[in-house]
Amino acid sequence: MQNTPNTPSTPSAPAAPYAELARQLTGIGAVRRELARSLPPDCPPGAAVVLTLLDRHGEMRLSRLTEFMGVDISVTSRHVTHIADRGWIERETDPGDARCRILRLTPAGRALLAELGARCTASLERALHDWSPQDIDVLNTLLARLRSSF
Numbered sequence: 001m002q003n004t005p006n007t008p009s010t011p012s013a014p015a016a017p018y019a020e021l022a023r024q025l026t027g028i029g030a031v032r033r034e035l036a037r038s039l040p041p042d043c044p045p046g047a048a049v050v051l052t053l054l055d056r057h058g059e060m061r062l063s064r065l066t067e068f069m070g071v072d073i074s075v076t077s078r079h080v081t082h083i084a085d086r087g088w089i090e091r092e093t094d095p096g097d098a099r100c101r102i103l104r105l106t107p108a109g110r111a112l113l114a115e116l117g118a119r120c121t122a123s124l125e126r127a128l129h130d131w132s133p134q135d136i137d138v139l140n141t142l143l144a145r146l147r148s149s150f
Helices: 015-036 045-057 062-069 075-087 108-127 133-148
Strands: 089-094 096-106
Touching: 015 045, 015 108, 045 062, 045 075, 045 089, 045 096, 045 108, 062 075, 062 096, 075 089, 096 108
Parallel strands: none
Antiparallel strands: 089 096
């Protein structure tokens, strides 16, 4: 029987591995939630993302940070206010446009990032204690390759 527009198709053999990959990647959310539990109570995941992006990409305006985060500017603004109130970032007037602020990490923000990295590493070490170093290397390699494909 030939597929017509009204006849559902069955997954072809080549698509099956991609369907399984999509299912497995959906499960990564559970890993992320578990890692988020290792964050200090005053540093929710969104705040940690802001700190990480500022560390990775350097100082920037709120609008650029919002683009990186892929969320509404109001959400980014709440995270920025939260971390600025704790002294983890500073907001300075943009010399090119006094209406805008430049966001940058403070030494306290860098220290917190180091602590967050240590907490995340410890959580992964506990969860993957029975994995071989080779398996962890393969996972790192494949995840980096997956990320670079997008």
